[in-house]
Amino acid sequence: MNLSGKKLIMRLMISGGGTGGHVYPALAVVQTLDPAAEILWVGSVAGMEKSLVERADIPYQGISAAGLRGKNPLKQMAGLLKLGQGYLQSRSLLNNFKPDVLFVTGGYVCAPMTLAAYRRKIPILIYLPDIQPGQAIKFLSRYAAQVAVTAPPAQSYFPEGLTLVTGYPVRADLYTANALAARKRLNLDADRPVLLVFGGSQGARSINRTVAAPETLRRLLPQAQIIHVSGKLDADWTQAAREALPEA
Missing domain, CATH: 3.40.50.2000 (Glycogen Phosphorylase B;)
Incomplete structure (x- = not known):
């Protein structure tokens, strides 16, 4: 309860990248927030999301991230090392930014960020833009307080009671074009x-x-x-x- 009478300012951390489908819905959500909200977007160091996020004037921080696909043990080991490095970087970002909630949209970069937030007991909200979740979202959903989905068929991929059908967030400028x-x-x-x-x-x-x-x-x-x-x-x-x- 806020007894001071001062307006509470939300601190939101967003993690997602790799494709536009993991970026544009989150940008649409940001447009609906109180302008006073403090936001930090965490993507990969060289991710395509960096230019899109910075173009929207949202602070951006890159961390190490990689997938674990394929059967080559050397590549899998390199991926694990990157994820481990990303996890340590995520912990540091959480300590410094102290978010009220982590909003996750998908991509390899979400894995270390989500695990670090879960260890810090920070609420995690996942948004799934697709009907069928990818490997990262399937794995990370067990740590989420809730998973928002675009359409009802996506609910079948998650435990009962975890999902909320929200539709697909659309940027306001598309309505006024x-x-x-x-x-x-x-x-x-x-x-x-x-x-x-x-x-x-x-x-x-x-x-x-x-x-x-x-x-x-x-x-x-x-x-x-x-x-x-x-x-x-x-x-x-x-x-x-x-x-x-x-x-x-």
């Missing part, structure tokens, strides 16, 4: 249909290859304007395919 202004900004014809091709924040190579193929473009371009979000890994060759197109 103006279609005509966006077309003007992207230099698109206001009267022609627009086809958006999007394979996730890092792209999907099979989709990229199909869409950028000359025979595909010959069929699609007479019917619509195409916005192709390729992801960084395929950006160079998809851009080259774009530049090779004849002028309209």
Whole structure:
């Protein structure tokens, strides 16, 4: 109970990364919080999430993290060493930041952070953006106070009573976007249909290859304007395919 009359300020630590699906929902949640809330995002040292989080003006701290996939014992040992290092770094961050709650969205970086928070008896809330949880979330859910899920089918992967159906958090700016202004900004014809091709924040190579193929473009371009979000890994060759197109 707060008897001082002073406003309590929440200290929230967020951990997640590796893909946009682990980042954008948490960014949407942050937009709904009291602006006075103190937030620290913990991702991996070289994670793709770093630029997205810093672009949103959220303090970011990187720790060591790695998966344990594969059968190569040397790679598994290297992964364990990184996770151990990440655990020690997580403990240090918790000691310094002293969060009221840890919000976890997925990715290897969540493992050391969640284990360290559990040892400190800090409440852990997991959000699952997908229907089926990955290995990390399956393992870490045993330490969570609650798991928020996008849709009811995801509840079957967790013990009864642990989950809460919340839907998918959407950033506020997506509701206020103006279609005509966006077309003007992207230099698109206001009267022609627009086809958006999007394979996730890092792209999907099979989709990229199909869409950028000359025979595909010959069929699609007479019917619509195409916005192709390729992801960084395929950006160079998809851009080259774009530049090779004849002028309209």
